[in-house]
Amino acid sequence: MGGNEAGRPKLAVEGATKFYDTKSGPLHALDNFSIDVRDGEFVCVVGPSGCGKTTLLWSMAGLHSLTSGQVLLDGEVVNGPHPQIGMVFQEANLLPWRSLIRNIHLPFEIKGKQPDANWITHLLERVGLGGFEHKYPRELSGGMQQRASIVRALSFNPSVLLMDEPFGALDAFTRDEMNMMVEQIWLETRKTIVFITHNIAEAVFLSDRIFVMSARPGRLARTFEVPYARPRTLDVMAERDFFEMVNEIKAEIHHGTPAAQTPAAGGQQTVRAHG
Amino acid sequence: MADAHLKDEIPDFQKQPGAAVDQSVGVTNWSALTSGPGRRTAMEIVAIILVAVVIIGGAEVLIDVFDVEQYVLPRPSEIVTALVSDFGLIWPHLLDTLFELFSGYAIGASIGIILAAVITQFPFAEKIIAPYILLLITTPMLALVPLLMYNMGFGYGPRITVVALASGPMVMINAATGFRRTDLAKIALARSFGASTLQIFLKIRIPMAMPMIIVGLMIGAIFGLLTAVGAEMVGGGFGLGNRLQVFAANIQMPQFFAVVLVLAILGILIYVGFFLIGKKWASWQS
Structure with a gap:
């Protein structure tokens, strides 16, 4: 796969720094964070709660502006939502007043385009939601809702998929199932995927590379290469070096934690969110 | 526009999708009006009708028994008759x-x-x-x-x-x-x-x-x-x-x-x- 023209990264974050304005003063969420993601690469970003993972992803999606630094997609600055970027949110984020199929049609309604019915049907069949088109979100399980939201993000065929802790609310078995499914979809479509999680085993299972973030303000602490061949099976998770890598990443995260535990008093509660 | 980055809200998902409903509406929380006690069974509906029959029939009988004047309280049957005829x-x-x-x-x-x-x-x-x-x-x-x-x-x-x-x-x-x-x-x-x-x-x-x-x-x-x-x-x-x-x-x-x-x-x-x-x-x- 390795990069498009002249080895230019598909997606690059350069010196991303972000402050939020809170009642107790500016909150430093991201600090000079830089990463490159190759075309068709699957990377995960892991880090402790509240380290700015979501801030990073929302900035990459053009939903947030950066205080300084920039995000480049195919060498061009991202300064707003981009049609080549699909986003999968925490907790599925389906609209409860719309049926599944109308949820999937939302991006097309907004863009004023005709939905690609064949592609959507294919995706729905692919994730096992064929026949559920007219169900409402409340009638679907958490796993099914999240699968629907993945279909929604892929429906307009973006080249980059940003996934913000998509499976955080699911139970362990469903999560394993979803991880297998995501890997397969990635192998079929070869999207560039940036996946945020605080589940390290999930990150190791899915990624080509893992970026470990420090506690707030989020900095790039370390990058891990994951060597396992594709497609991976859940058996990988039982191997010794898998455990070792998980433990090493864990140590890296904990190692970084104490230093960052001293923010201004008020800031602490405001950012209880997942990363 | 220079400070646009400060206006972004911290992405906080404490509120669950379904729970994003603000129930603390105070004086204007009339949602009880729309909720009701849920679906009723056939027996409950029969009971509701029975209560109406007892009250209306009881009023009819009591007004008759105690000989209440019409200008004080007319009988239910007189009310219905008046509604139809007038x-x-x-x-x-x-x-x-x-x-x-x-x-x-x-x-x-x-x-x-x-x-x-x-x-x-x-x-x-x-x-x-x-x-x-x-x-x-x-x-x-x-x-x-x-x-x-x-x-x-x-x-x-x-x-x-x-x-x-x-x-x-x-x-x-x-x-x-x-x-x-x-x-x-x-x-x-x-x-x-x-x-x-x-x-x-x-x-x-x-x-x-x-x-x-x-x-x-x-x-x-x-x-x-x-x-x-x-x-x-x-x-x-x-x-x-x-x-x-x-x-x-x-x-x-x-x-x-x-x-x-x-x-x-x-x-x-x-x-x-x-x-x-x-x-x-x-x-x-x-």
Whole structure:
């Protein structure tokens, strides 16, 4: 796969720094964070709660502006939502007043385009939601809702998929199932995927590379290469070096934690969110 | 624009998607009206009918046994007879009342919804206006009727005006509660597809506000009915409220209660109508 023209990264974050304005003063969420993601690469970003993972992803999606630094997609600055970027949110984020199929049609309604019915049907069949088109979100399980939201993000065929802790609310078995499914979809479509999680085993299972973030303000602490061949099976998770890598990443995260535990008093509660 | 980055909200998902509903609506939380005790079984429906039969039959018997005068309390059978036989006398006045209600309500409710939609986009303006809206709700608009009649005469004018004044703020304050609901993640979702502010409003904010808008419309309609009848009792020679006055003055108690019955049916129809609308358009919330 390795990069498009002249080895230019598909997606690059350069010196991303972000402050939020809170009642107790500016909150430093991201600090000079830089990463490159190759075309068709699957990377995960892991880090402790509240380290700015979501801030990073929302900035990459053009939903947030950066205080300084920039995000480049195919060498061009991202300064707003981009049609080549699909986003999968925490907790599925389906609209409860719309049926599944109308949820999937939302991006097309907004863009004023005709939905690609064949592609959507294919995706729905692919994730096992064929026949559920007219169900409402409340009638679907958490796993099914999240699968629907993945279909929604892929429906307009973006080249980059940003996934913000998509499976955080699911139970362990469903999560394993979803991880297998995501890997397969990635192998079929070869999207560039940036996946945020605080589940390290999930990150190791899915990624080509893992970026470990420090506690707030989020900095790039370390990058891990994951060597396992594709497609991976859940058996990988039982191997010794898998455990070792998980433990090493864990140590890296904990190692970084104490230093960052001293923010201004008020800031602490405001950012209880997942990363 | 230089400080645009500071205006972003911290992505916080404490609020679950379904739980993003603000239940702390305070004085305007009338959601009990729309919820009800749930689906009833056949036996419960039979019991409800049985209670009605016992009360109505009991009244009939007791009035007979104690020989209560008709001007004190007419028998249920006399009321129904009066309603049927004198419906020709009541009917034109029912149309008058409905006309006042619909016109006043249409004006008040549309202004209320539009104002709610606009004002919630400007938190500062909203804070300034909120106490005055509350004042409109807490002041009985009926108090203005004599003044309005002095200025506008005894026709439809003052009644329609006062219905609009009574229903509008009710609709507005509830709709505003709906529009104030912000679900950061859902708005971000729409934005990630490149949605404009108008599209976010149409596809996210309005559907999200819909349950509260419907509650507001229901309460506004019921308040409108109350106010229309009240205004008719103050002055003018037509309308159901006026008939109440006339029949009471003539000691035509069966006819009087027949009008009360018509008003009760009107109120129930308003409730059932909005209940069904809520079921269709806001059932996703429960």
